[in-house]
Amino acid sequence: MVKALNLALHQEMERDPDVLVVGEDVGVDGGVFRVTEDLHRTFGSKRVIDSPLAEAAIVGASVGMALYGLKPVCEIQFSGFAFQCFHQIENHCARYRARSQGRFHLPMVIRMPFGGGVRALEHHTESEEQFYAHIPGLKMVVPSGARNARALLAAAIRDPDPVVFFEHKALYHAAKEEVPDEPETLPLGRAQVVRAGRDLTLVAWGAMTRVAREAADVLAAEDRVECEVIDLLTIAPLDRETLVASVARTGRAVVVHEAPKSFGPGAEIVATLVDGAFVSLEAPVARVTGYDVAFAGFAREKAVIPDVARVVAACRETLAF
């Protein structure tokens, strides 16, 4: 996925001279995860900016650039550090279009690595998509693999509104996937059905999409149950139509996410299904999530991050209801 994201950045910067990259270590070093590798060499230090170490000014200065008409792609080195710029994101990124009644809009992307499972310390393993998904005016995007990461990042850069773009660290160097040379985009706000099925709907995103698909394989092999798997791709605005249409057919759903359970994105998805597919529901919608603890430390995180066994168990309970 690192190479795919890098390709998207290269191609979008070639395509549009207004696209800039700004963040800590994004220039000469190419980013701590190498997502911005070689951009500095190709486009120079005016367009690929090694900024001082200050999240609020990285986002705040990007707001200023976007107000001027540029399209900054800024990087927060880890999503756990974004609370130092959360005020800029909530107070300004999300609001400038409304505050200025359309006189200004902010075509900017805030990239952040997130998620656990990479044996990392506190503030390097969390999932915080719910904070951004809750904010009107923002879009919240989470790719699940190389090809959709590239297409979604290109779409996010071209989008006229601010996009918070989460990249799961466990996917950076996960399974290889062909990515076409020709630029491609995917529409924001649209989920994908990545596995068709009639018995139960699994909803996931980021690294959990793979877990959900593997759970579906297990259930097909061992229980002769066909699960439909929805890869959300965009958390906000939420593609309620795809979710409701699927559950209207299957009557059962399990939501999988790494973030803590309470008030997490899963709660909004359950509410959506209750609103839109109430008469079709055959069982309560289950959630397989992180526990409601601040962090677990990587020596214990295997017990916290949803895995295939937990998802399979939740599906079996839902099917047996």
Place this chain on the structure above:
Amino acid sequence: MPRTVLEPRFQVEYLSILDSDGRLDAALEPALAPAQLQELHRAMVLGRRLDERMLRLQRQGRIGTFAPIKGQEASQLGAAFTLRRTDWMVPSFRETAAMVWRGWPIERILLFFAGYLEGGQPAPDQRDLPVTIPVATQLPHAVGLAYAAQYRGDDVVVMAFFGDGATSEGDFHEAANFAGVWHVPVVFVCQNNQWAISVPLKKQTHSRTLAQKALAYGMPGVQVDGNDVLAVYAVAQEAVDRARAGDGPTLIECVTYRLGVHTTADDPTKYRSPEEVAAWEKKDPLTRFAAYLKKKGLLEDGLEAAVDAEIAAAVARFEAVGPADPLTIFDHVYAELPPDLKAQREALAERLHQGAPEPHTPGQPSPPMRGQRQPRR
């Protein structure tokens, strides 16, 4: 291994041209044409009279809470006067006089403080950001605007306003640091009015000046008598010229005083003495500038009446604005309304169609405030 001095001793300049009695240091007098001096004076008088009018509008419940500028006319107008139309102004929330000078229609400012979203919309060709309320958070935006202007090769200077309290915020320091490192054409104008609501400057910082904070970020910092419009103008012009020439940012500390309340929800008698206020009233920026203009024979007859008429006309236009249409809250959330928001909009439209709730019209008393009993419907 001896102890060595790494950083040379620094100096912070303080500039005053026109003292509180209107005495002029002729050697420092800026070269402003008579018409410019009159324009500047008119803007200051307008700022003061508008402030007074807004206080009455607020007391009558016709606008909501706002932050009066009384006493700070010279600080903000002396600085904003140096900008071109093509430059950018980034305000905080106490720059009403400078905003009017920059071309914000008075009625739009009144709409803003009457709770209308329309009040935050700059004209299409206007290079001004709307009011920013969270303290100091607008300063990184100024740096980004300036970076973008430099990137595009545009001849643009960005001027950002903030108060003494803002210099304690992280965003001030981050913005100043970025501006220094990126060497961008920004002028930071701190209106040090001595009070951040109830907290005096001595509890805000242990620095002798606020201007010296610039030095750590590798840019010049200068302190100026903020009630002396000629001195503020002179210092700001130097900073703007330096920025325009590609010589980077400047921090200006205008030493001034908030003669009125922090906002209309504030009671300053709780935390400061009438003697202190009286002492600063003697340093009123308007009095001394009027004395200076009188000596030059430039004081206009009937200026206050003319300004009042302009304000009255704007208030009339403000009050003629129809009720706020609740449905427009959905117009500027995203470029395109997502399906869910479309449904929410339709639900509100349906509810409005059925006759609820009553729309709010400017010029009418505001809805009940906290603690007031709301009548049953």
